[in-house]
Amino acid sequence: MxxxxxxxxxxxxxxxxxxxxxxxxxxxxxxxxxxxxxxxxxxxxxxxxxxxxxxxxxxxxxxxxxxxxxxxxxxxxxxxxxxxxDPPALKFIHFDPHVLITLTAAVIVGREITISALREWMAELGKRGKVAVSSLGKWKTIFQMTGLSMMLFRSDVWFIPAFELGLACLVAAAALTLWSMVVYLRAAWPALSDTPLQ
Structure with missing residues (x-):
């Protein structure tokens, strides 16, 4: 096969x-x-x-x-x-974006850990469908992959400030990440709150 x-x-x-x-x-x-x-x-x-x-x-x-x-x-x-x-030289951002990049990374990684644990727990309850991937999660992925691609490039593409646009996309992805996490937690909360502690 x-x-x-x-x-x-x-x-x-x-x-x-x-x-x-x-x-x-x-x-x-x-x-x-x-x-x-x-x-x-x-x-x-x-x-x-x-x-x-x-x-x-x-x-x-x-x-x-x-x-x-x-x-x-x-x-x-x-x-x-x-x-x-360290970020490359930027044209339109007049502050050190390193803290913003770090915080955004922490939000994205923290959300992934939280939702992975939530899905595992919901699967044990037989209710994984309540936290299935939504259209909101797909939009988050689009912004995330686009932003990371442009930031990894690290230099302008012709006249386009790729790193700065990528950072904007990554911040948008982090915002969608938090929003989708809230949506998933709200959907799962009835099952979680009714589950007795082990």
């Missing part, structure tokens, strides 16, 4: 993560754009693997497990890279 193409794309996305790290730290002018390009390619496979799994009838337990793991690894590693480096 052949390995499903959707799972192959998910594995490829995981393999691209250390490649992004290596490229990001190389001391060449082209290294950051190359890291951003690989990250963008990985983000595209994120959209493709789920679509192909449904289209080709190749959904699997392994794919359902690996897909969110790959997504969270991508985001966490990209945030660590951005927090660990």
């Amino acid at each position: 052949s390995f499903p193409i959707a799972n192959t794309l998910t594995f490829a996305r995981i393999v691209m993560i250390p490649l992004v790290v290596v490229l990001f730290y190389l001391p060449y002018e082209w290294s950051n754009p190359a890291a951003a390009s690989v990250f963008i390619l990985a983000a595209i496979t994120d959209s493709l693997d789920g679509y192909l799994a449904r289209k080709l009838g190749q959904t699997s337990a392994l794919g359902a497990f690996l897909d969110p793991v790959a997504d969270k690894l991508m985001v966490a590693v990209a945030l660590i890279l951005l927090v660990s480096h």
Whole structure:
């Protein structure tokens, strides 16, 4: 039996993560754009693997497990890279954005930990459907991946201030992240509040 193409794309996305790290730290002018390009390619496979799994009838337990793991690894590693480096020279932001980047990263990572724990708990109660991925979560992902891609690029694209626009997208993603967390917690609260403590 052949390995499903959707799972192959998910594995490829995981393999691209250390490649992004290596490229990001190389001391060449082209290294950051190359890291951003690989990250963008990985983000595209994120959209493709789920679509192909449904289209080709190749959904699997392994794919359902690996897909969110790959997504969270991508985001966490990209945030660590951005927090660990001083931002490039900026044109339109006249303050040091490092604190803002760090706080935004903390919000995004903290939300992912909270929602992952919530989904695991709701699954134990047999009510995981109440915290299924919503359209709000998808918009969050779009802003998040776009922002991270532009910030990893770290330099202007022609006359477009990519890093600053990317930071704006990332802040928007953090706001959507908090909003979606509140939505998920409100949906899960009746089940959580009725559950006796262990």
